[in-house]
Amino acid sequence: MTCAAFYLELNKILPGRVKAGESMKKYTSWRIGGPAELFVEPVGREELQRVVACAHKRGIRLTVIGAGSNLLVSDRGIKGVVVKVGRGLGRVWIEESRVVAEAGAKLAHVAATAKDAGFGGFEFSAGIPGAVGGALAMNAGANGASIGDLVHGILLLSQAGEYCRKSKEEMDFGYRTSVLRREPWIVIETTFCCRRRDKDLIKKEMDEYRHKRRSTQPITFPSAGSVFKNPPGHSAGRLIESSGLKGMRIGGAEISDLHANFIVNLGWATARDVLTLIDKVREAVHSKFGVELELEVNVVGDI
Ligand SMILES: Cc1cc2nc3c(=O)[nH]c(=O)nc-3n(C[C@H](O)[C@H](O)[C@H](O)COP(=O)(O)OP(=O)(O)OC[C@H]3O[C@@H](n4cnc5c(N)ncnc54)[C@H](O)[C@@H]3O)c2cc1C
Structure with a gap:
């Protein structure tokens, strides 16, 4: 089933509350992300169950999000239906x-x-x-x-x-x-x-x-908290700082001066900016310390 046809089905479950092409910037603490093909926020568990069962039956991809504080949504957005489990x-x-x-x-x-x-x-x-x-x-x-x-x-x-x-x-x-x-x-x-x-x-x-x-954290800028997990026996923030990367900027994304494991959005960052910065950090930390940094944040959507 196409998403357009699924839109009509969803509209029977959540009349007037199915959003098409909704920008994910509004739903992520990083304020980054392209559009969700379809977006819904169920008002209770029965509605949520009906949406989930319906997507499954129709073979529509389902992405569940909460407060969006650990998500990097790609600039191309998310195919299928995004379900926000919220208020x-x-x-x-x-x-x-x-x-x-x-x-x-x-x-x-x-x-x-x-x-x-x-x-x-x-x-x-x-x-x-x-x-x-x-x-x-x-x-x-x-x-x-x-x-x-x-x-x-x-x-x-x-x-x-x-x-x-x-x-x-x-x-x-x-x-x-x-x-x-x-x-x-x-x-x-x-x-x-x-x-x-x-x-x-x-x-x-x-x-x-x-x-x-x-x-200790740049809480006045949009971010998703720590970008990388702490590798065993190390602090990711300290490894990044010791690689001389604090303040490094790609587009509108910057490695925080306050906490090197935070990448902040200066206001115009794209997911591509953040991903490029992530690659640079990984390369630099690996070449200096031989440590592979693993992502803590969830990357969702089509890269
Ligand atoms: C300033 C700042 C500071 C932070 N500090 C910390 C910290 O100290 N420690 C820490 O651990 N994290 C921290 N975080 C990261 C984040 O807040 C946590 O990981 C948080 O618990 C994620 O919850 P969320 O609702 O925002 O999840 P989301 O970002 O919406 O989703 C995260 C993952 O959970 C899944 N998910 C969401 N809801 C559901 C559901 N109902 N059922 C199944 N899966 C679901 C999503 O699919 C996704 O894979 C920080 C983030 C920020 C912005």
Whole structure:
């Protein structure tokens, strides 16, 4: 089925809310990216399930995004349908001693809900701009902890539109990775185990982490956080800095002066600019230190 015909089918599920040729710049923290052939943001899990099942049945490529804070979308854009899991699946609540969050809930919202109920565990996430689904896919972490540490169980949707539950062990969490980077499951809802902690202590710790970020990361420019993973035994930022690359610029993309593992968009960067800079960094670090840098950010779309 062509995307034009699929547009009409989708329009029956989300009347008037299917966007064709929507610029992905609006949906990525890097403010970079070409158009999504089709773009939808379901208002709830039933709608999401119908979209996913319909795309599967019609053989239409499906790309799921969350807050878009770890994505480099190509300048040519994304074929098929892009599904943003956002505010429509943004609820967070407490169930006995557990925090339950839908996939589109921002980490800040989850951490605040946990704190207000007197539960610690999410302090590490202060300043990470992602939503729950993306954070689980990436096993987002900072300050010595990662989101996978807190997981009790996850409700997922297959690309065929069928629900299934997975335990923490089945998610295969590792350094900035999980089973979701290999298997096309979609996160719907997650239950987190948290421990009781004094609210003031939680707030104090989170304020400190935010303060540290403000002084060490270029948060006033669009970016996607760390571009490369830290290789075993090394800091990617330090390797890049020691290769003399801080401040290097291609088009509108620049290696941050504040943190060399951040590539910032000066306002007119293209995905091609960022990818060219990525290649230069890899070459330079490899020739100086013999270390292969692995991407942390997800490159999506047609290069
Ligand atoms: C300023 C800044 C600082 C950052 N600091 C950190 C940090 O300290 N630590 C860290 O780990 N990261 C950091 N990041 C990166 C990013 O915020 C995290 O990786 C975040 O958790 C990604 O979540 P997202 O919702 O934005 O995911 P997206 O970028 O939208 O997607 C990321 C991946 O998750 C997948 N995905 C999204 N939603 C779902 C879903 N519902 N089901 C299945 N798969 C899904 C996507 O397909 C994609 O592969 C930072 C980013 C910025 C811009």
